[in-house]
Amino acid sequence: MPIRKNLAANLRRLVGGHPSVAAVCRELGINRSQFERYLQGQTVPNRATARLICGYFRIDEDELYRTPATVPPKHLAQSPIPQALYENMVRGPAPAIAGGTYFTYFTVPDRPDLLMRSVTFVRRDTELVTFRRVTRWAEGHRQGGARVPGWHYGVAISRLNWIYFAGINRRQTREPSVMAVQWAPFSEPVLIGSAFVLTSSGPASVSVIMRQETGRISLRHALQMSGVVSLDDPRLDQLVASLVHEGHGIPERV
Numbered sequence: 001m002p003i004r005k006n007l008a009a010n011l012r013r014l015v016g017g018h019p020s021v022a023a024v025c026r027e028l029g030i031n032r033s034q035f036e037r038y039l040q041g042q043t044v045p046n047r048a049t050a051r052l053i054c055g056y057f058r059i060d061e062d063e064l065y066r067t068p069a070t071v072p073p074k075h076l077a078q079s080p081i082p083q084a085l086y087e088n089m090v091r092g093p094a095p096a097i098a099g100g101t102y103f104t105y106f107t108v109p110d111r112p113d114l115l116m117r118s119v120t121f122v123r124r125d126t127e128l129v130t131f132r133r134v135t136r137w138a139e140g141h142r143q144g145g146a147r148v149p150g151w152h153y154g155v156a157i158s159r160l161n162w163i164y165f166a167g168i169n170r171r172q173t174r175e176p177s178v179m180a181v182q183w184a185p186f187s188e189p190v191l192i193g194s195a196f197v198l199t200s201s202g203p204a205s206v207s208v209i210m211r212q213e214t215g216r217i218s219l220r221h222a223l224q225m226s227g228v229v230s231l232d233d234p235r236l237d238q239l240v241a242s243l244v245h246e247g248h249g250i251p252e253r254v
Helices: 003-015 021-028 032-039 047-057 061-065 080-090 219-224 238-246
Strands: 100-108 111-125 128-135 150-159 162-169 176-183 191-199 202-212 227-230
Touching: 003 032, 003 061, 021 032, 021 047, 021 219, 047 061, 080 150, 100 191, 100 238, 128 162, 162 191, 176 202, 202 238
Parallel strands: none
Antiparallel strands: 100 111, 100 202, 111 128, 111 227, 128 150, 150 162, 162 176, 176 191, 191 202
16 A cells, blocks of 8 residues: 555544544644645655654554555453453443533532533544543644643543543643533533542542533634633523522532
8 A cells, every 4th residue: 555545544534533633634744635634645744844743643654555454453462450450441331422512510619600611522422432532622823833731632431320531631631531411400401520630739529510511612612612601691591500509410519
């Protein structure tokens, strides 16, 4: 198989786990049209761009051009204990959550007037549910590309009526995060619970509210909404604001 076809097949496999090609291009700071030419096997990137792509997907450069059939699945190289752990994590039942775009709101320690709003992309693939969560998106400059301090990805599993989102940050510190939510007994669908996240002052347990965006919203608009939001902001989801003000689903301080 020609090197360009190898590149195209490997890139399609790598991009498949992301919300969209456009999101990957923004993250990389690569022109979408140029990236599409790589995906179609029409051309190959120069050395600097190839290193950028490999760094983003955390692979060696030879894996980018290797014949796809010879690319060793990473999970097969794991030792028996991690492999068994992974299989037990993703074993059914599948979480009772639909695929789509969700806004996830985290309380901010020592700032009861603020929430951190993230955008979470949930994907269902038969019985496997995966997610990607973006926090504090910033477009950045044309040359520097987008800045995403929080870009968590992982799996969602269901245990004892709770949905657990277990992931790791692709950016910077690569810290793990765990979020446990369940459907609240309200007329409108909303998930409430707690999360263990990394804050500027260290790891912390915070309250979390999760709502699916059911209207038509572009990926760019959803990402632009990620960031700190005031409880008094009239553009804030009013159900979310009410839940926080009334203390529903918000654990009491000990």
